[in-house]
Amino acid sequence: VKNQITLTFPDNSTRMYPTGTTLLEVAESIGTRLAKDAVAAQINGKLTDLTEAIDIDADINIITGDSADGHEVLLHSTAHLMAQAVKELFPNARVTIGPAIENRFYYDFDVENPFTDEDLASIEEKMRELAQNNYPVKRKVFSKDEAIDLFKSMDENYKVEIIQEISPEETLSAYQQDNFIDLCRGPHVPATGRIKYFKILNSSGAYWRGDENNKMLQRIYGTVFNTKKELKEYLHMLEEAKKRDHRKLGKELELFAFDDEIGPGLPLWLPKGTIIIEELEKLAKVTERKAGYQRVRTPHLTKGSLYKKSGHLKHYKESMYPAMDVDGIDYYVKPMNCPHHHKIYASVPRSYRDLPLRLAEYGTCYRYEKSGELFGLMRVRSMQMNDAHIYCTKEQFKEEFLSVCQMYLTYFKIFGIEKYEMDVCLHS
Incomplete structure (x- = not known):
């Protein structure tokens, strides 16, 4: 050596x-x-x-901490600090997962009662105390069996479940600060004192592993930054965003509503909101007509045999509403327009002279989004999808594809959208 x-x-x-x-x-x-x-x-x-x-x-x-990688380390380290605070204040809480997300982190806990605003304030205060104690953060390495024994002894059954799914050959790591230890790949800050400018944001319910058949957990969100100035700017941005929250504006401006007797994720469009929708649809219809699109209309209900042929039942069934039996045949409400447009294309004999053929529809689709994923109009179970399918030759593809991109750019310009990203998805 x-x-x-x-x-x-x-x-x-x-x-x-x-x-x-x-x-x-x-x-x-x-x-x-x-x-x-x-x-x-x-x-x-x-x-x-x-x-x-x-x-x-x-x-x-x-x-x-002012770099992207450094911020990620701060976020993840602060998630552990929060979990330590929760365990000290609520000893019977069970920890699950605590990832870093964009500018934030969260941690899911199994607790008897939802966290109150007073609880969140106490947790943040305890986090500051733990940070000021400047506990060294130590990385420990375990075999799978050792990790299972450790977390079983701590009665952390969620951690045990996670570890049991990991390959026996994989070496596991955990990070310990004072008497708190948690499974993690790392890296982490060397001591809790490096975590200074953080804030608990809010809490909400979340199903274990996102499955509504599992237990409802309590999720706490927080954020952390390298400087006090960055934290202050981010919190100000969040406050401004709250004022522009579409759910708040939709209610105040009487645009749309949700009703428990209708069902979650199924918006009701009020008269003022309907005017906006009709004007948007009018713009799209005029724009698409100029681009050579022909409008079609398809039913809300379809035999299951079509979705079996299209592959939806094999790959997408969990996100579809359950089948309904009609005269002994399974029918489904429509999750996508694609197979219906293909049927329209195949409904009459076609020649290469007919190509490119552009079909468009404002089709109502229904998707069984999990209740924990529903969010205002951003994630719903009923939507009017402005959908289109282009049937063309291989030689025509490039021009058609670029024309679609140009149409989107036109829409972006009209609505002042300057930040966007376009992806092309290909068959595997």
Whole structure:
């Protein structure tokens, strides 16, 4: 084993260090400020903990909280801090999963009663106390059996369920801070004191693993940033977004409503909202007519045999409403327009001279979105889908595809949409 290793930094400079030097010690050797701001590091491009010791020559990059990778580490580390706070305040709570998402994190807990606003305030206060205690965060490695035994002894049955699905050959890691330990790949901040500028946002119900047949858990959302200024700006943005929340505006402006006797995810369009819908449909019809589209109309109900042929029953049945028996035949409410348009295309003899053929419809579709996924008009169970299918030759494809993209760009310009992303999906 070499006594010295050579580390190369992003600016291509190199330094010699004793074998076994930790990445945090490397950061300290460069500068006190860097060591203070560091939350993780990269060894040959792989993100890892600052506490990891190095015994090989390597390319090194110290990661601070103001970078994308650093923010991800802060988010995940703060999720663990929140889980630790919950366990201290609610010892009977069972922890499940706590991932980082865009600018936020959440953690799902199995508790007897939903969290109140007072509970959330207490949790945040406890998090600040735990952060100020600056507990070292230590990575531990286990075999599958060792991990199962550990979490069984802690009565964390959700963790045991997760571990049991992991391959026996896989090495598992967990992170411990004081008396709290949780299964995680990492990396994490080296100590809880690195977590400073955070906020608990809200809580909601969520089914275990997103399956409404499972137990309803309590999900707490939070956020964290590298600086007080960034946190303040993000919280201000959230407050402004609340004012523009379409659910709030829809009620205040009398555009649409939901009713328990109608059913969740099934919007009722009020007169003012219907005017908006009809104007949008009018714009689309005029635009598409100019582009050579022909409008069609299809039924809301269809035999199951069509969806078996189209593949929907094999790949999409869980997101469809259950079948209804009509004269001994299964019928389904329509989840998509695709097979119906194909039937329209096949309804009369066609020649290559008919191509390209462009069919369009404002078709009402019904999808059985899980109750936990419903969100205003963003995720519903009934929708009027402006759908189209183009039948063309291989040689015509490029021009047709680009024409569709151009039509979308026209719509984006009309509505002032400047941030967008277009993807093309191909058959596998």
